Amino acid sequence: MMQIIEWLMDLLLSPWVFVPLVYPGLISAFAVLLFIIWLERKIAAKVQMRYGPLYVLKQLGGVIQLVADLLRYLFAEPIIPREADKIPFIFGPILLFASSYLSTVAIPVSYDFYAFRSDISLLVVLGITTLAPAFNLIIGWGSNNKFGLIGGLREGYLITADEIPMFVTALAMAILYGTMDLVKMVEIQVDWAWGILLNPLAAVTFFVLMLFSTSRFPFEIVEADSEIVMGPFTEYSGILYGLTMGASYVKLYVLSLLFAILFLGGWEPVPQFLSGTILGPGLVLFAKALVVMFLQVFMRSVYPRYRIDHALRLAWHILFPLSLVSVFVSFAALTGWWL
């Protein structure tokens, strides 16, 4: 019996199980999801002189509000419209959520703790996260609803506009570091400086593009609840709706981890009292990602929603050229002219 438990613990703590399942994978993604939505509502409330969610566990300011919501979603009946295309309607949210969180497998937690190490792990992360919006389109089409269709088409316009500059910006950093291996990128940042200092333009551009691709304000155009109900997710209810709503937040979490690794020095520096343990680097990386997520969700309380043509013009006329310029900034930084 003891042997079985020991074997199970070994299996759980081995990186190729721990990373996809616990941290930074599924379980911590769920925990972050519950926390960050609460934080978003709380921040927006505070800026607007309200309280936000409060009455579920009042001592901690209603922090488990989202657990209550999740329970409600779990027990609510998922209604499937008669006219909807059943298979995409049911599997769309599941695949959307899965493809949003799946790229955590390629995110390393420290120099020697990762599910797999690859020369192109940056491309793996970006590539898998780019899959997710395609399911938004499928959902919007499959739910046979005009709002769903409009929302899906908006997503279609937006992904073409934001993913290309996002790849170019990330590749600018790859050019700067001379590698696409996320572990090596952190090693190089320890030798030189944080990426945000080496190429601030790329950092700012990537930050705005994160807002764009995770549909945070001011680019919350796909859902746009005051215009098209809930966009592609209009027809959903119950746990399927919970998955669709959570997907963009999980994507935000993944991209925040990526932002922390690309621009904020990853898991370095580990504070003295945590060094040597496996916990240290993970916590540092997590804290940096949380700061990025905080800034992202904070934008909700500052900005109104852009109209789609404004957002597309911003993406193609400003962000895309900026991402190209950031490639040149990377070259300039490489030659040492920048520093």
Added chain:
Amino acid sequence: MSKRESTASRLAGHLEAILTGFKYLFAEPRMTVRYPEEVIELPEGYRGMIIYHKERCISCSLCAMICPADAIKMHLERPPESGGESAGKAKPKRHPGINYTRCIFCGFCVDVCPAGALEFSDIHDAVYEEFEAMIYPPSEFEKGPPKQEFPKPPKRLRPKMDERRGIRYEPLD
């Protein structure tokens, strides 16, 4: 497009907006009044639910006539049979009853009442389990509006105009 702002000024605008957001993130106080725990002190002359003093009523029907929402209606009521001489001889009297599903709390009835039989209370929050319970015949009307019950004695607040935040709530005691 009539006038284009320069890129620098637009960037400055974005920065200013974000900084303003941060400023408000740490600013106190909040405007929410958490109702059953905190209650706003009502000003004098607040038009709440109406108290009816039946003994002062002269049955003039002015309140029913002026009511713009037709909430007040006069009910014909026989005085109680007292037996003896006057049994069966007393004239039936009219008394107002109120329908709170229609009442708009304009207060015309209180203003027009020549005998001062109608009066405002400061009660405005009542819960009814049935629609019919909101319709008060004179016999119910004279018992007054329902009592307010709080789980705990609420904190009383007074609204104050504030130059910077717009409105503020100060505790009364």
